[in-house]
Amino acid sequence: MADTAHQLFEHHVRDMYDAEQKLVRALRRMAKNATNRQLAKGFTAHARTTERQVRRLEQVFKALGRKPRRQPCAGVDGLIEEYSTFVREEKPGDEVLDAFAAEAGLKVEHYEIVAYKGLIDLAKQLGLSNEASLLKETLREEEETAAELEGLSKVLGKALPMDEAPTESENTRSSSWTSALSGA
Numbered sequence: 001m002a003d004t005a006h007q008l009f010e011h012h013v014r015d016m017y018d019a020e021q022k023l024v025r026a027l028r029r030m031a032k033n034a035t036n037r038q039l040a041k042g043f044t045a046h047a048r049t050t051e052r053q054v055r056r057l058e059q060v061f062k063a064l065g066r067k068p069r070r071q072p073c074a075g076v077d078g079l080i081e082e083y084s085t086f087v088r089e090e091k092p093g094d095e096v097l098d099a100f101a102a103e104a105g106l107k108v109e110h111y112e113i114v115a116y117k118g119l120i121d122l123a124k125q126l127g128l129s130n131e132a133s134l135l136k137e138t139l140r141e142e143e144e145t146a147a148e149l150e151g152l153s154k155v156l157g158k159a160l161p162m163d164e165a166p167t168e169s170e171n172t173r174s175s176s177w178t179s180a181l182s183g184a
């Protein structure tokens, strides 16, 4: 049962403790699947940062006088599943997979940013200043990663190959259709 701010805080800490551990594995997999070097390097670096974030949450549990415990994070499960399903079902080419992965990573960072902001607010409200400063360090890392991924996601999106240009007969068809519509 959770009916106090303190219990809600602990619930969210357990949730993020689960999320970060799942993300270490997911980021490694995304790094392996990435073709763009900058993207692969970014995912690998963030997997290492995420390992530190797991340790930092253990410090938060310690400060709370609690044993680290995971609460399955359905939000991050869903975001990871979205990536896995895309890889499995769409069998994307390298460039499309990179663009998809950069955006998937960005969605995860935004999810985490909202979660950590909420945790920091609750920690402050509860007078847990040590916990709040630990969580702020993680928030800063997530915000930095989000900014990098946002830039990369735009670059990768713009570099995507376009569909082939329509053939001449298709051009003719479309222009006669246009003229039919305009009443010419």
Ligand SMILES: [Fe+2]
Binding pocket: 020, 023, 050, 053, 112, 142
């Ligand atoms: Fe994280």
